[in-house]
Amino acid sequence: MPEDNELRYDPAAIEPKWQQRWASDPTLYAAEPASCGKPKYYVLEMLPYPSGQLHMGHVRNYSIGDALARHMWMRGYNVLHPMGWDAFGLPAENAALKHNTPPREWTLSNIAAMKRQMERLGLGYDWATEIATCLPEYYRWNQWFFLRMYEKGLVYRKKSKVNWCPECATVLANEQVIDGCCWRHETTQVDQRDLVQWFLRITAYAQELLDGLDKLDGWPEKVRTMQRNWIGRSEGTDVDFFLEEDAGEGTEKTRIRVFTTRVDTIFGATSVQLAPQHFLVERFTAADSKLKAQVDELLEQQKKAREAGDLGAIEKHGIPTGHFAINPYNGQRVPIWVANYILADYGTGAIMSVPAHDERDFEFATKYNLPIVQVIKPADAAVAPELPFVSEDGVLVNSGEYDGMSCVEAEKKLQEIAAAKGFGEATVTFRLKDWGVSRQRFWGTPIPIIHCESCGLVQVPDEQLPVLLPDQIEITQQGGSPLGRVPEFVNVACPKCGRPAKRETDTMDTFVDSSWYFYRYTDAKNSSAPYDPAKAQYWFPIDQYIGGVEHAILHLIYSRFWTKMMRDLGLIVNDEPARRLFTQGMVIKDGAKMSKSKGNVVSPDEMVGRYGADATRMYALFAAPPDRDLDWQEDGVAGVSRFLARVWRLATKYAPLARSSGGQGVEAPTGISLKLLRKLHQTIAKISQDFEGRWHFNTCVAAIMELVNDLQAADAQLAANEVPAPVVRELLRSLVLLLAPFAPYLAAELWEDLGEEGAVLRAPWPVSDPGLAKEDELEIPVQINGKLVTVIRVAADAAPKTIEAAALADEKVQSRASGKKVVKVIVVPGKLVNLVVK
Ligand SMILES: [Zn+2]
Ligand SMILES: [Zn+2]
Numbered sequence: 087m088p089e090d091n092e093l094r095y096d097p098a099a100i101e102p103k104w105q106q107r108w109a110s111d112p113t114l115y116a117a118e119p120a121s122c123g124k125p126k127y128y129v130l131e132m133l134p135y136p137s138g139q140l141h142m143g144h145v146r147n148y149s150i151g152d153a154l155a156r157h158m159w160m161r162g163y164n165v166l167h168p169m170g171w172d173a174f175g176l177p178a179e180n181a182a183l184k185h186n187t188p189p190r191e192w193t194l195s196n197i198a199a200m201k202r203q204m205e206r207l208g209l210g211y212d213w214a215t216e217i218a219t220c221l222p223e224y225y226r227w228n229q230w231f232f233l234r235m236y237e238k239g240l241v242y243r244k245k246s247k248v249n250w251c252p253e254c255a256t257v258l259a260n261e262q263v264i265d266g267c268c269w270r271h272e273t274t275q276v277d278q279r280d281l282v283q284w285f286l287r288i289t290a291y292a293q294e295l296l297d298g299l300d301k302l303d304g305w306p307e308k309v310r311t312m313q314r315n316w317i318g319r320s321e322g323t324d325v326d327f328f329l330e331e332d333a334g335e336g337t338e339k340t341r342i343r344v345f346t347t348r349v350d351t352i353f354g355a356t357s358v359q360l361a362p363q364h365f366l367v368e369r370f371t372a373a374d375s376k377l378k379a380q381v382d383e384l385l386e387q388q389k390k391a392r393e394a395g396d397l398g399a400i401e402k403h404g405i406p407t408g409h410f411a412i413n414p415y416n417g418q419r420v421p422i423w424v425a426n427y428i429l430a431d432y433g434t435g436a437i438m439s440v441p442a443h444d445e446r447d448f449e450f451a452t453k454y455n456l457p458i459v460q461v462i463k464p465a466d467a468a469v470a471p472e473l474p475f476v477s478e479d480g481v482l483v484n485s486g487e488y489d490g491m492s493c494v495e496a497e498k499k500l501q502e503i504a505a506a507k508g509f510g511e512a513t514v515t516f517r518l519k520d521w522g523v524s525r526q527r528f529w530g531t532p533i534p535i536i537h538c539e540s541c542g543l544v545q546v547p548d549e550q551l552p553v554l555l556p557d558q559i560e561i562t563q564q565g566g567s568p569l570g571r572v573p574e575f576v577n578v579a580c581p582k583c584g585r586p587a588k589r590e591t592d593t594m595d596t597f598v599d600s601s602w603y604f605y606r607y608t609d610a611k612n613s614s615a616p617y618d619p620a621k622a623q624y625w626f627p628i629d630q631y632i633g634g635v636e637h638a639i640l641h642l643i644y645s646r647f648w649t650k651m652m653r654d655l656g657l658i659v660n661d662e663p664a665r666r667l668f669t670q671g672m673v674i675k676d677g678a679k680m681s682k683s684k685g686n687v688v689s690p691d692e693m694v695g696r697y698g699a700d701a702t703r704m705y706a707l708f709a710a711p712p713d714r715d716l717d718w719q720e721d722g723v724a725g726v727s728r729f730l731a732r733v734w735r736l737a738t739k740y741a742p743l744a745r746s747s748g749g750q751g752v753e754a755p756t757g758i759s760l761k762l763l764r765k766l767h768q769t770i771a772k773i774s775q776d777f778e779g780r781w782h783f784n785t786c787v788a789a790i791m792e793l794v795n796d797l798q799a800a801d802a803q804l805a806a807n808e809v810p811a812p813v814v815r816e817l818l819r820s821l822v823l824l825l826a827p828f829a830p831y832l833a834a835e836l837w838e839d840l841g842e843e844g845a846v847l848r849a850p851w852p853v854s855d856p857g858l859a860k861e862d863e864l865e866i867p868v869q870i871n872g873k874l875v876t877v878i879r880v881a882a883d884a885a886p887k888t889i890e891a892a893a894l895a896d897e898k899v900q901s902r903a904s905g906k907k908v909v910k911v912i913v914v915p916g917k918l919v920n921l922v923v924k
Pocket of ligand 2: 540541581582583584585587
């Protein structure tokens with residue numbers, strides 16, 4: 087029989103109708119002012135880069151956030167749920183180069199396209215707070231913050247390495263270097279060049295960034311661990327070895343500073359190892375062309391490993407320089423080596439090598455036949471330990487007057503002596519480096535500094551902000567910073583002396599934009615400040631932040647730093663941006679990450695076109711727990727769509743009956759009514775609990791499916807009017823409310839069908855009645871010696887003694903236990919009985 091068109095679930099008709107209605111009501115998803123008196127809830131998904139196309143990872147991320155936002159609205163919260171665009175960056179310049187479209191135009195049209203996709207998905211964003219970081223009303227505040235940091239000494243310039251393509255004669259971003267060559271000149275090797283660049287002093291907050299992680303218990307442990315490692319605090323000692331040849335009378339000895347976490351092993355140092363870039367190496371090679379050639383080779387190896395991204399796994403090579411260093415504690419001379427695995431930008435660029443007590447040093451000394459001197463022995467072991475012996479649980483040997491001291495004791499003593507004699511001190515180092523924010527790019531925030539020949543570096547005065555990007559610019563990605571080729575931009579009068587001066591032509595790293603964007607949402611139209619501190623204080627910290635784990639370090643560390651910096655400027659009072667963080671899993675296809683090259687990309691538009699937005703979103707939540715990877719199966723989307731069609735048929739069939747109840751309440755239900763209401767209230771309890779933090783939305787959707795199955799199974803009784811109208815009303819009404827966070831379009835349609843007033847989004851979330859949810863009887867498995875024997879039925883509230891008696895009275899139990907002795911009975915009320923028999 088052909089399906090009656092009137093009775094067909096048709097998302098292509100339902101969804102655009104509601105989309106239009108929602109768009110015409112700007113208050114629907116709007117946050118209210120603090121004065122509304124409701125508790126606040128700030129839920130945020132990470133803002134996307136406007137590539138022009140949403141991908142399935144976005145759909146998943148936003149479906150999670152939107153379900154949560156809708157749930158919180160229904161729970162009566164004042165919800166802030168905004169969206170914006172991380173709109174600066176290199177792809178816009180690449181597109182300009184390829185298609186000759188100006189970056190601004192390209193970006194804004196991409197934003198419009200993605201916004202249409204989001205609206206079609208029915209995502210409930212407060213578009214009145216929308217931001218795009220490429221607009222002057224936003225990036226002027228990047229400049230303002232830069233100047234405030236400059237005033238506080240948190241901004242500085244220093245020479246630093248950049249990727250340089252000799253063919254393009256310009257700086258390349260890391261992602262433009264492919265296998266060590268320029269992305270546009272495949273056979274041109276990229277050089278490392280020294281360039282003066284701008285840095286933000288994030289290391290001033292290193293300790294606080296580390297300590298704060300302990301308090302972020304609403305963040306995944308995995309993210310906190312990654313941040314701890316990235317910050318990389320280590321306690322140790324700075325010690326100066328002395329260059330032997332300077333040790334003559336009256337001359338200041340040349341110091342070679344090393345950092346060590348194990349100064350207690352210093353008597354076992356058998357060499358000093360320098361980074362190839364160390365200043366002494368330059369001195370040594372100046373008079374030794376053979377050594378110079380060898381060092382150049384080490385530099386080349388280091389460069390290759392750096393480009394390949396596996397500096398940590400570099401095959402270790404070294405060269406003796408023929409020079410010697412003096413151990414300051416015992417005057418012993420040790421050879422100085424240059425090695426490719428010592429990094430100039432880590433620590434001091436020099437280490438002492440103690441092969442007997444360090445894995446890496448042991449490996450190196452074995453390879454090059456360097457002496458290995460044991461200076462620590464296990465505290466209470468008679469036998470010699472196997473080397474390297476790296477434990478700190480030991481005592482010193484071969485260490486002169488320190489012999490017999492414990493490692494901990496010796497460390498303290500040796501630090502005191504270094505400080506007293508002026509050749510070292512206890513110190514803490516961090517792996518975290520200051521944040522290089524200079525980019526020789528066009529499509530970014532111009533750095534608000536002016537270079538004047540007489541005054542030096544001059545801040546752009548606040549009243550001259552924003553420093554606007556020029557409108558028209560030819561993007562060639564050749565010949566240096568693009569802004570440098572725009573005379574109207576570069577040439578400016580010095581704000582101090584009025585003489586001709588030049589603007590800085592570097593722009594800022596786009597991670598600056600995303601470091602504070604979520605504060606701007608609280609006051610997106612403010613033209614006199616980045617935001618009103620009172621508004622930020624009301625909304626912050628973010629209650630739930632949701633995004634990909636790939637942001638665990640850069641974005642999530644930079645934005646924590648920015649929060650602390652703004653707090654110290656007196657703009658906010660919170661120490662951390664987000665109370666809770668959730669990192670969703672990836673969306674994959676056929677076991678692999680979706681990518682154009684693999685041809686396994688599933689387009690959201692296609693899914694929405696075929697199955698509707700509700701089915702697409704609900705599938706994204708249903709197919710896997712949100713923190714796991716999701717393997718996209720179109721069959722699964724079709725299945726969810728069929729489920730929604732069943733809901734639609736059921737609800738439209740019985741909506742007239744529900745409406746006929748005239749809003750009467752349910753009275754003491756029995757029989758099938760009680761059975762269905764019990765299932766309903768159990769489902770409400772489960773889903774409500776999951777929203778509290780477990781977030782197993784996949785099982786939430788499964789629970790709704792079970793409820794619908796039960797309702798369908800009762801179709802004959804419903805059709806025969808065996809269930810009173812008020813019960814039918816409660817069943818359908820609650821079903822729609824439970825669906826609302828997951829399938830908002832269908833919920834809105836059915837809500838209206840049921841004769842309910844107002845937006846379903848603003849209707850109170852159903853509350854589970856524990857009396858109704860409770861089962862009369864429970865089935866409890868009974869085990870003998872851990873093996874399942876039978877299942878007994880007992881009253882749901884039966885006492886353990888009663889359950890035990892019922893188990894012992896069971897026929898199967900009696901036959902199995904006959905002739906044996908029951909030595910123990912374990913009752914887990916509501917769950918299990920286990921008998922131990924012998
Ligand atoms: Zn090139
Ligand atoms: Zn000047």
